[in-house]
Amino acid sequence: MKRKWSMPVVIYSLFIIVCVICAGTKFYSNYEYDKQQSVMAMKNEEIEKKELTNMNRLVNNDDCRMYELINKSNKLEKSYIPGDLVYPSVNTVIKGKDNRNLLRRNAAEALEEMFAAAKKDGVILYLHSGFRSYDTQNLIYASAKKQSGESDEYIAKPGESEHQTGLAADLSSKEVNFKLDDSFEKSKAYKWLGNNAYKYGFILRYPKNKESITGYKYESWHYRFIGKDIAKYLHKNNLTMEEFYKKID
Numbered sequence: 001m002k003r004k005w006s007m008p009v010v011i012y013s014l015f016i017i018v019c020v021i022c023a024g025t026k027f028y029s030n031y032e033y034d035k036q037q038s039v040m041a042m043k044n045e046e047i048e049k050k051e052l053t054n055m056n057r058l059v060n061n062d063d064c065r066m067y068e069l070i071n072k073s074n075k076l077e078k079s080y081i082p083g084d085l086v087y088p089s090v091n092t093v094i095k096g097k098d099n100r101n102l103l104r105r106n107a108a109e110a111l112e113e114m115f116a117a118a119k120k121d122g123v124i125l126y127l128h129s130g131f132r133s134y135d136t137q138n139l140i141y142a143s144a145k146k147q148s149g150e151s152d153e154y155i156a157k158p159g160e161s162e163h164q165t166g167l168a169a170d171l172s173s174k175e176v177n178f179k180l181d182d183s184f185e186k187s188k189a190y191k192w193l194g195n196n197a198y199k200y201g202f203i204l205r206y207p208k209n210k211e212s213i214t215g216y217k218y219e220s221w222h223y224r225f226i227g228k229d230i231a232k233y234l235h236k237n238n239l240t241m242e243e244f245y246k247k248i249d
């Protein structure tokens, strides 16, 4: 005897079939998405591994002391003066051929490139101070201690200042009257540097909320040249030099 299907049973069956198809499609697309995500994660991991190997090589073959970590635990010798100091062709707060306008050659060239790019975006940057010898830092330190009892979180002892490397540059702009203080953080120049400095090999060396790691108070004006590869990596991963050296050790 031929069985006759009633209308509600047909509708119900169709409904079940549609539900099964939908659930299957959703399951498959989720599976594909997860697969893509894990391939991407593997690729990123591979890229990061390659980047770290490359940076390890740079740091371990640092014959010309380009990547040296200088802080309260890693000091420069009293006699150290970089052999390739030059005057970058940029706007400077101190006019003329003053020692404070000197930087090591590749930092100077990168600074020129960065200042020119900022100018194209309508931002006029100024170099406030670059190189500082051990003896100059000694005088500055002694005077800061004597005059205002400045804490060591604000002022570096001689041998502990990055300025002695010739790779550090204090930057400012007319907007804040060329001052080196917290007002710079509100400037257009600071914002531009935050988005672009790493592209030219510079990093903000003493960032906010990293004081316990760097040993220094936040300085919105102090930038360190470390080369494009490492600067890009530090920027992307929000790392200080101290954290980076710990990671590659």
Ligand SMILES: [Zn+2]
Binding pocket: 163, 168, 169, 170, 221, 222, 223
């Ligand atoms: Zn500085």
